[in-house]
Amino acid sequence: MLLLSCPDCRSDVEFANGRVVCLQPDCGRVFTVYEERIIDMPPTRIPSWQLSAAETHFQTVEDSYRRLCQVPFDLGTEGAAWGDIDEGATEGYLRFLAEQAEAAGQLLGSPDANGWIVDVSGGSGYLLRALSEGWRGALHLEAHLPSLRAEFNRASRAGLCNMVFVRGSYLRPPLKSGSASAVLAMDTIIRSSHHTDCFFGTSMPR
Numbered sequence: 001m002l003l004l005s006c007p008d009c010r011s012d013v014e015f016a017n018g019r020v021v022c023l024q025p026d027c028g029r030v031f032t033v034y035e036e037r038i039i040d041m042p043p044t045r046i047p048s049w050q051l052s053a054a055e056t057h058f059q060t061v062e063d064s065y066r067r068l069c070q071v072p073f074d075l076g077t078e079g080a081a082w083g084d085i086d087e088g089a090t091e092g093y094l095r096f097l098a099e100q101a102e103a104a105g106q107l108l109g110s111p112d113a114n115g116w117i118v119d120v121s122g123g124s125g126y127l128l129r130a131l132s133e134g135w136r137g138a139l140h141l142e143a144h145l146p147s148l149r150a151e152f153n154r155a156s157r158a159g160l161c162n163m164v165f166v167r168g169s170y171l172r173p174p175l176k177s178g179s180a181s182a183v184l185a186m187d188t189i190i191r192s193s194h195h196t197d198c199f200f201g202t203s204m205p206r
């Protein structure tokens with residue numbers, strides 16, 4: 001795939017025999033592909049992530065982040081999927097999600113039928129799912145594999161065939177520089193604002 005590169009050595013990769021392989025001989029990492037559209041590309045190492053500065057109103061979420069994202073990078077099985085919260089969400093929260101998607105859509109303008117849209121650390125994938133139509137492809141980058149599986153299932157049920165799901169770290173994204181036509185980081189910025197109240201000056205809508 002044109003967008004992807006090795007998260008360790010930044011070299012090109014190729015699909016081969018149902019896997020993705022780094023083409024740099026000295027690296028040669030092999031990345032597993034699930035369901036043909038879920039590509040497992042975590043870096044071997046990620047920089048440590050200091051969360052101590054982030055005062056939180058959502059201790060449980062932060063604890064999840066700590067468990068999920070500290071090295072060693074091992075996110076395969078823990079926790080429920082992001083997006084499960086959306087299933088039983090209040091009207092206010094669902095309205096919040098819809099408003100974010102509408103605002104992001106207005107900022108993006110018309111989809112590029114030849115270009116890719118990427119959601120960095122896309123969480124539940126709600127936003128990318130809402131905005132994916134009309135693009136050549138929509139790539140959901142997320143660190144939590146169970147969430148990617150859940151999102152793959154949601155996208156499949158919705159018939160969104162242009163979505164691709166990549167497990168990786170936004171600290172070392174397995175993406176080529178300049179390869180995307182549009183990049184979203186809504187969940188990274190806005191949802192994280194719930195921990196600091198820095199974006200809207202309010203906490204998560206009820």
Ligand SMILES: [Zn+2]
Binds near residue numbers: 006008022028
């Ligand atoms: Zn490599």
